[in-house]
Amino acid sequence: MKPMRNTLLAAIIATLPAAAWANQDSLHLKIGDPARSGHELPLVLDGIRDTARGDLVTPDEMARRLAGTGILFIGENHTNLDFHHVQFRSIRALHEAGREVMIGLEMFPYTEQAVLDNWVAGRYTEEGFLALGRWYDNWSYNWNYYRDIFLYARDHGLRMVALNSPRPAVNTVRSKGFDALSPEERAHLPPQIAPQTEAYETLFRSVFSKDDALHMKGPMLEGLYRAQTMWDATMGWNALQALKNQGGKDAIMVVMIGAGHVTYGLGAERQIDPYYDGRISSLVPVTVVDDEGKPVKQVRASYANFVWGLPEERDTVYPSLGVSLMGSFGKATGQIIQVSKDSVADRAGLKVGDILLSLDGTAIDSSNTLNRVFSSYRWGDSAKARISRGGVEQDIEVPIRRIRP
Numbered sequence: 001m002k003p004m005r006n007t008l009l010a011a012i013i014a015t016l017p018a019a020a021w022a023n024q025d026s027l028h029l030k031i032g033d034p035a036r037s038g039h040e041l042p043l044v045l046d047g048i049r050d051t052a053r054g055d056l057v058t059p060d061e062m063a064r065r066l067a068g069t070g071i072l073f074i075g076e077n078h079t080n081l082d083f084h085h086v087q088f089r090s091i092r093a094l095h096e097a098g099r100e101v102m103i104g105l106e107m108f109p110y111t112e113q114a115v116l117d118n119w120v121a122g123r124y125t126e127e128g129f130l131a132l133g134r135w136y137d138n139w140s141y142n143w144n145y146y147r148d149i150f151l152y153a154r155d156h157g158l159r160m161v162a163l164n165s166p167r168p169a170v171n172t173v174r175s176k177g178f179d180a181l182s183p184e185e186r187a188h189l190p191p192q193i194a195p196q197t198e199a200y201e202t203l204f205r206s207v208f209s210k211d212d213a214l215h216m217k218g219p220m221l222e223g224l225y226r227a228q229t230m231w232d233a234t235m236g237w238n239a240l241q242a243l244k245n246q247g248g249k250d251a252i253m254v255v256m257i258g259a260g261h262v263t264y265g266l267g268a269e270r271q272i273d274p275y276y277d278g279r280i281s282s283l284v285p286v287t288v289v290d291d292e293g294k295p296v297k298q299v300r301a302s303y304a305n306f307v308w309g310l311p312e313e314r315d316t317v318y319p320s321l322g323v324s325l326m327g328s329f330g331k332a333t334g335q336i337i338q339v340s341k342d343s344v345a346d347r348a349g350l351k352v353g354d355i356l357l358s359l360d361g362t363a364i365d366s367s368n369t370l371n372r373v374f375s376s377y378r379w380g381d382s383a384k385a386r387i388s389r390g391g392v393e394q395d396i397e398v399p400i401r402r403i404r405p
Contacts, residue, residue: 024290026206031199032264032302040298045288045309051301062283062306063093070243070278072252073269075259075285075304078141079316086285086308087256088149091158100248101158103149104239104255106231107139108162110188116160120153136372142318143375149256161242163255165234174227189233190271196225200266204228207260229271232261236268240276259284263303281305287312315402319381321345321374325356325367334364348385348398355388359398 030037041049047056050065057065066072074090076083095101108116115133118124124132129150135143153160169185178186178193204225235257243253261267262282269280284304288296289312299307322343326335334356339346350356356364360383364370377383383398 024292024294024296026203026263027286027296027299027303029202029206029264029300031202032266032300036301039301041301041307043286043288043296043299043307043309045311047309049299049307049309051303051305051307054301057306059089059093060097062090063097063099066094066252066281067097068279069281070247070252071239071255071269071272071276071280073255073257073262073267073280073282075262075282076256077259077285079145079318079320080285080287080310080313081145081317082287082310082313083285084145084149086283086310087254088152090283091149091254092152094252094254095156095158098250100251102161102242102247102251102253103153103158104161104163104235104242104253104257106164106235106255106257106261107135107141107146108133109138109164109166110162110234110238111166112138113162116162119150120157120160122154126151136375137368140367140371144318159242159246161239161253163235163238163257165230169234170227170230173230174223177226178230188238189230190237190275192274193229193233194270194274196229197266199264200270203264203266228260228267232267233271235261236272237275239268240272264300265302283308285310314405315379318375319344319377319379319400319402321350321370321398323350323356323370325364325370327367333366334370342403344398344400347401347403348396350385350387350396350398351389353389356385357388357393358386359383 028040036051041051041054043049044056048059048062049055050057050062072090074087076087091101091103105116112133115129119129119133129135130143152158165185165188169181172180235255239253239255243251247253255268257268262269262284265282269282273280282304283306285308286296286299287310290296320343322340322345323336324338325333326337327333332355336345336350336352336354336356339350339352356370358364359370359373362369362373364373377400379400379402381400383400385396385398387394387396
């Protein structure tokens, strides 16, 4: 692997802590639970499909059917607000059904648990939580996607648990392997990491082998696979330990996690299943139209225990610039290393190699700063980006507009 490509991959992984599984191919794989992998079921808009029984249920009925479940993984698309509404409605239904609900969070590394404890205890204002909890350092997505869930947890005293691994540990595994972890880091993993299987490799490659920005293959793809496995194992294990050590006999740990860690039971569930005698269930929302505008009429029954049909999302509710920065992996922390096609940045004329110096006068010294600053913008706004291109500084007007359908 060329050193520069290795650096770019590390930078992108550091700013994207969960894989995006938007490829429709991954909805139809004949993998997962053998009892359900041989058939597909219709996807219904605003319907919740119990894939074991085959019928449609309401959120309240789903909560009743989860009566024997101790861990519920809810897969999310981080920037689709409807996915987060599903999470909120599921948590509320379980709480109103009398369950002791605990909420496991991908966006916080386990080293930040005290911040969540203080939030639930009511010791922080909302603004104080975002600052002291370093929201945009730990997570790159707009707070408002998750706000209702956090307010509900605080107002009802629901314990929130930091699950993720610190980024340096993930980068260590990606580049050097699990044996390079420290004893303290290894303590947050299962005694044995579930090995790579043909089914998981099929799922993984169905997502990353086609349109990834770096056309990853060979060692690069293997490094990303190890990072994904690290996330699966760490978050699953920390969720299980919190449930065992802090939950009552009727507790349910609801894990809010990227869908790529949930589907077909091959991610976090597979890593902890040997160490848990209780029932593990999964819920994954699926949009009825994919990212290419093609209808999604069916989904493999083994995709998740419950599948919730959602409407097409043409644009995210909250805008993003659509770039990845070099950050601490290079001398120019604001250097743009990736520009998403048709993004706000792409349409404004920002290019790979540009150094983003400031946005409306605020210095951009990291991806975290960029995410925090850009979170205040809404569709229809405009920003002035100060960049350096070829050693020459210039201003570029950045209209924050959606693409017309």
